[in-house]
Amino acid sequence: MRVPLSWLREYVDLPAGATGRDVQAKLISAGLEVETVEQLGAGLAGPLVVGEVLTIEELEGFKKPIRFCTVDVGKANGTGDPQEIVCGARNFAVGDKVVVILPGGVLPGDFRIAARKTYGRVSHGMICSARELGMGDDHDGIIVLPPEHEAGTDAIALLELVDEVLDIAVTPDRGYALSMRGVAREAATAYGLPLRDPALLDVPAPNAIGYPVEVADPTGCDRFTARTVVGIDPGARSPIWLQRRLQKVGVRPISLAVDITNYVMFEVGQPLHAYDRSRLTGAIGVRRAEPGEKLTTLDGVERVLDPSDLVITDERGPIGLAGVMGGAHTEIAEFGEDSGTTEIVVEAAHFHPVSIARTARRHKLGSEASRRFERGTDPLATSAAAQRVVDLLVLLAGGHAEPGVTEIATPSQPRTITMAADHPDRVAGTVYGRETVVRRLQEIGCHVRGTYADGFTGTSGQEVDELIVTVPSWRPDLSYPNDLAEEVIRLEGYENLPSTLPRLPSGRGLTDGQLLRRRIGRALAGAGYAEAPSYPFVGTEVFDQLGLDGDDDRRRAVRLANPLYDTEPVLRTTMLPGLLATLRRNDGRGSHDLALFETGLVFLPKEGTKNGPARPPRLPVDRRPTADELAAVQAALPDQPRRAAVVLAGARERSGWWGAGHPETWADAIEAARTVAREANVELTVRQAQYAPYHPGRCAALYATDAADGTELLIGHAGELHPRVTKALGLPDRVSAMEVDLDLIERAGTGRVSGPRVSTFPVxxxxxxxxxxxxxxxxxxxxxxxxxxxxxxxxxxxxxxxxxxxxxxxxxxxxxxxxxxxxxxxxxxxxxxxxxxxxxxxxxxxxxxxxxxx
Missing domain, CATH: 3.30.70.380 (Ferrodoxin-fold anticodon-binding domain)
Incomplete structure (x- = not known):
């Protein structure tokens, strides 16, 4: 989020001498990641003024078009005479207002302007483009200003060229900071100053004469506001101040209606969309997409919709991907003389964050709107944001608002959190006191009630242990007492936390299991295998590629609630997919002799569960969890046995001057299993088996004896992969693999490591x-x-x-x-x-x- 300091001052009366660096330090202390402070207009010096083009003479005989112009710059040149300037741009005409830098001026980059002879004429200055002034990357032509600005006006102030912009890396839990409103609240709190909230507007009450809206999925869209503005001047354009603010936050101005919705989104944090009412047919609807439906979005791409996508519709079908991007069919034409857009319907809605995030990820269509919705927007800001758009359209486009106000809202109660008043003290290891805790929570917008005998006063009454905190609507990240404690701690300053060294118990070293896993890793590396860790996420199609039967237990995978990629929605039940993908990638890049290994966890649903157990309980942070709490967490987790696996392809030993080598075979995979077992003093029994994904004639089942009761344990399999598997996975023709259960090997082992017995007697x-x-x-x-x-x-x-x-x-x-x-x-x-x-x-x-x- 880019935050211009000049815009921030509109909501907070920052100290007059406060620089961008000062504000950066304050916000960092409050917990925001302000990465840089950009100095706009650094090195810029005038005279830089508005000029009016009086004459244009086309110069001939040059490789590119050149124009010799006379420009009225008022009294800025000291004489009032027209200024003679040579210019190569062709996007202006006689009578246009342009930006002129006169001799003696300096452009960003220490580009000094002086009168000089060029193309056979003397140019006394330069007509400037946006890129030359540091306003953006547009270098297609020079800047043409609205006609109302007088020649000789200072262009540095007019174009707001000198400013400081803070670049904030907003973390996923602080979506409110993706707006000037949110950052201004943090700045006001950091400086102890009042906030002028841009969302505090007088909004008319909803009525039955607004534009018709039908919400078929209240879970996906719990609030929808629609307003209509008519009588808009099609020739109205965005004023300079609006364009400059958008440019400073990194958005290219497009047209007045679009610029206004973008401006309000950055100001309030509520994404909006504007429709050309003449292109709408019937009521606006919100529903899930139907299988096979298509939509052409504003970027011109036709997209096949998924049934879980939330869409905006009219009577003809989808007209927008809700919370992500609008449709091309209802796009507002660019304002200008030929624009037919005179009536605009403004949409401000609140969508379910997870639904928007999945849609944006599924279609690879991230936008400024989806970026905010997926982090959680303020559901109570929709009416204010729509009103702000209406006010700006009326002000800048000459329209008037229709009296109809549509607002569909699903009833909801404010979220409350009960917290011990001294909970932040226990979390931070210091003493803040009740008054500080309450004050800090109120500063972030919480309403705090304490269970005092005469009500909460902060200074009197009988103190008790609990506070009842009502969370503000713009902070969806506050759900638990620890979240509130974090707010108190960050506002009081992380740097003010006392430095204390933990009291560590006497060390007992690594456990037997940890030592065993280290020995196994070293043994496999010593045997010529390279460790290749992989992510534990897989797609369900890999089970078909591995040739697993329909009732194979390995198909029962734990499905992630929010996968990183829709193509990998489940946790692995076998180590082989990740290793085989690594082998395929390396083989495709020219490394054909490969021996890879990995040790890690697989994830198996507990018996009686379909996709894994319920959500585990939250553990306390101010004490060690009890045995019952840890048992509850363990019961809520899937089984996670630890495995070791290897894959091989190509030559196991290369040939050379020392002799012939040999290719890898199933025997090498079995020997790798023996290498693992030897580290636990386990003797393996190898038997022929049939087990996917191995070749039925080249597959071994590996057994060991339980050290406790003498029963036989199946610890894994090894062999050569089936040709159908190698073909389905795009692997070399011959690949061998092995996978064993390290927990069972540890169970079968003696728990002791002994060296080889050395005898002095002959063999x-x-x-x-x-x-x-x-x-x-x-x-x-x-x-x-x-x-x-x-x-x-x-x-x-x-x-x-x-x-x-x-x-x-x-x-x-x-x-x-x-x-x-x-x-x-x-x-x-x-x-x-x-x-x-x-x-x-x-x-x-x-x-x-x-x-x-x-």
Missing amino acids: ATQDVALVVDGTVPAAAVESALRDGAGDLLESLRLFDIFTGPQIGEGRKSLAYALRFRAPDRTLTAEEASAARDAAISAAAERTGAILRGA
């Missing part, structure tokens, strides 16, 4: 090749070998798989290397062979394995 190695049926998983054979070998087995490694006619159709040979070692002695050959034979016996008994060659 005894025994190789064994077993022939099994082709359907027997290698993991089942390995498990049997481990159990049969006993405690002497140090490690077991599958180093070869062979199939062929030598061992029979439908059978395979699995060759394992078994390493035996004792911690306290050197094993004999007999002991190693006995352990090997026991392992083979166990495998034969459980899997039907036969020793190859036997």
